Amino acid sequence: MNAECTFEEYQKGLAEDKLLGVLCADCNAVTVPPQAVCCKCGSQKLSAKELGKTATLKSYTVIRIAPDGMNPPYIVALAETDDGPWVMGNLVGLDPEKADIELIGKKISISSQEVKGDIYAIGDIRALTFNLQ
Numbered sequence: 001m002n003a004e005c006t007f008e009e010y011q012k013g014l015a016e017d018k019l020l021g022v023l024c025a026d027c028n029a030v031t032v033p034p035q036a037v038c039c040k041c042g043s044q045k046l047s048a049k050e051l052g053k054t055a056t057l058k059s060y061t062v063i064r065i066a067p068d069g070m071n072p073p074y075i076v077a078l079a080e081t082d083d084g085p086w087v088m089g090n091l092v093g094l095d096p097e098k099a100d101i102e103l104i105g106k107k108i109s110i111s112s113q114e115v116k117g118d119i120y121a122i123g124d125i126r127a128l129t130f131n132l133q
């Protein structure tokens with residue numbers, strides 16, 4: 001495995017307000033969060049790449065029945081970063097009951113927050129959060 005950016009380094013980057021991925025030397029795709037192989041072509045020729053933290057909201061759902069430890073309702077969203085890759089995170093700073101179709105296409109900024117681990121997790125981790133710009 002080419003460990004140009006490990007999960008631990010990705011998590012450390014989030015704690016320092018950086019969004020890290022890996023850039024493929026074969027096809028130029030960026031995989032985020034970093035993985036051992038390129039998300040597009042499977043190559044292992046990867047190097048760490050810091051992405052910008054702005055994106056466009058593409059889809060979302062309001063979670064009303066949540067796993068243990070989570071506090072519904074909350075919004076889980078997909079966004080296309082200005083650098084290309086799509087990322088998933090929680091849209092925060094907005095009442096989930098007021099979420100509507102007008103959110104699609106809005107510009108967001110990407111940050112992160114600590115999420116307490118549950119019985120399925122490796123422990124507490126940082127997860128992406130989105131704020132409307």
Ligand SMILES: [Zn+2]
Pocket residue numbers: 024025026027028029038039040041042043
């Ligand atoms: Zn590739």
